[in-house]
Amino acid sequence: MALIAVAIKLESRGPVLFRQRRRGLNLAIIDVLKFRTMRVLEDGNAIEQAHAEDPRVTRVGRFLRRTSLDELPQLFNVLEGTMSLVGPRPHALAHDQQWSDLVKTYGVRHQIKPGITGLAQVAGFRGEVNSESDIAARVAQDVAYIRNWSLGLDLKIILRTIGAVLSGKNAH
Secondary structure, X not given: OHHHHHHHHHHOXXXXXXEEEEEXXXXXXXXXXXXXXXXXXXXXXXXXXXXXXXXXXXXXXXXXXXXXXHHOOHHXXXXXXXXXXXXXXXXXXXXXXXXXXXXXXXXXXXXXXXXXXXXXXXXXXOOOOOOHHHHHHHHHHHHHHHHOOXXXXXXXXXHHHHHHXXXXXXXX
16 A cells, blocks of 8 residues: 555545545444545546546556455555445435435445445446446345345455456446
8 A cells, every 4th residue: 555655645636534424324424535536526426437548547546446446445444344345335415316316225235334345346337327227236236135135245255356446347
């Protein structure tokens, strides 16, 4: 993590860590930590999702996003108790409101702590949301995780996360 922090500081000005408000357990607002990968620090009512070839992403940021190393600071969220290793991925507040209006079961996701990784991510639903069906499919995976939770399922998701990260699919 120290080497990543140095790389970020050497490449661009600004903080090493990025904090973004998201909803956690029981709709509580939490500050999710990530390594800064962009030239902007968006955390308002309108947030543009990162996309392939996004000009806001730095060179170091591209590597961090492709390898998911930008998510490592969320281990501090886990230690403070606002996140788990496995659970539904939290979304930025602006997207959370937008998507809860589109998908009836969206709120179920807030019945447990959000995770650094989750069933939706290892099932191929990570990255940019381009349509209502994209978010509906992601939420369906989150709901399935909540309904079928077990320690064994968490361990399978953690192992499958390694494959998802190595593939780099939809990581931008």
